[in-house]
Amino acid sequence: MNKGIIGIIDGDILIYRACHRALKDNLDVTSVFDDLYDDLCDQMACTSYSLHISGPGNFRKNLKQGFTKYKGKRKEKPSNYTFIRDYVVKKYDTVTVPLYEADDTACIEGTKYLREGQLFMVATVDKDWKMIGGLFYNMQYKSLTAISTTEAIEMFHKQLITGDSVDNIPGLFGLGIKKAEKIVKGKNLKEQFNAIIKTYKKMHPDDYVERLNTMGTLLYLVKDYDDEKWNIEYWNKYLDEIENTTKI
Numbered sequence: 001m002n003k004g005i006i007g008i009i010d011g012d013i014l015i016y017r018a019c020h021r022a023l024k025d026n027l028d029v030t031s032v033f034d035d036l037y038d039d040l041c042d043q044m045a046c047t048s049y050s051l052h053i054s055g056p057g058n059f060r061k062n063l064k065q066g067f068t069k070y071k072g073k074r075k076e077k078p079s080n081y082t083f084i085r086d087y088v089v090k091k092y093d094t095v096t097v098p099l100y101e102a103d104d105t106a107c108i109e110g111t112k113y114l115r116e117g118q119l120f121m122v123a124t125v126d127k128d129w130k131m132i133g134g135l136f137y138n139m140q141y142k143s144l145t146a147i148s149t150t151e152a153i154e155m156f157h158k159q160l161i162t163g164d165s166v167d168n169i170p171g172l173f174g175l176g177i178k179k180a181e182k183i184v185k186g187k188n189l190k191e192q193f194n195a196i197i198k199t200y201k202k203m204h205p206d207d208y209v210e211r212l213n214t215m216g217t218l219l220y221l222v223k224d225y226d227d228e229k230w231n232i233e234y235w236n237k238y239l240d241e242i243e244n245t246t247k248i
Contacts, residue, residue: 002118004047005135008109009040010124011053011094012102013139015085019078029084037092044123044137050109052095052102053088059099065214072168100222107132107221114149128164131156131221149242150189157184157192159219160212161199169218172203189239197232 014036021036022029041049060070089096095105106122110132113120121135121144130136133152136145161180163171183199184192200208209232216230227234 004119005045006113006118006120007041007044007046007049008106008120008122009037009044009049009051010102010106010122010126010129010139011051011088011092013124013126014040014051015053015081015088016078018084019080022080022084023078029080030087033084033088040123040139043142044121046121050095051088051092052106052109053085054101054103055096055098055105057099058101060101060218062099063214063217065210067211067214068168068170068218070168070218097225100225103128104222107223108225110134111223128159128221131159153189153239153242154184154192156219157189157196160196160215163215164219167218169215171215172199175199189242190236193235193239 014033018029018033018036021027022032037051058070063070088094095102095109097105103126106124106129110120110122112118114133119135121137122129122132123137123139125138125140130145130147131152133147133149136147137143138145158177158180159169159171161172161175161183162177163169183195187195197208197212200212204211213231216232216235220230222230
């Protein structure tokens, strides 16, 4: 039975916003977080909510690879971060799983709802969450966008080319969004991925498979707790499944 619209909230973003606002204005960080959360729920107007916080550790950082240092450019956390994170986890019964980021646990929940036909809305400012699909609420601009499965996959394909500078994922050096759009333009999802493999092979003939598997693992939001090891074979099978079951 459909349960209205379920809200899936990026708790990491709310925590950082509360930290910076509290430090800037000398406010109680717990009250700031509570106000931010309540205000966001009012904006989303969903039937129920889940709040996702990244767990301790990170399977991507444990990946043995020599191409990049995942999230190696991140700044130190605010001084009040640990305090408010502990408060939020205890008060809000958050979705927090060791080794997985909030992006992953949100995607796992969203994927479950997509398969069940359950309406849901993700809320964040992180563009990567568009790779989940479904309704996307941008906290900053207070805007709502519907993301199809095809659009979500195509965004991931473009990131395999461009990488993600925020997380220190290089992708293919020198290829930006315009080149990525040119590579995928006019192609179905399988053709897009084949073109990406071809581009990797052309630029890195000696290690293109390992390089692509690494970039994919770092960029991919997992859809289940047993598929954290993304690779070319896995993705080809997934694209076949999408093509055969949803006829997108």
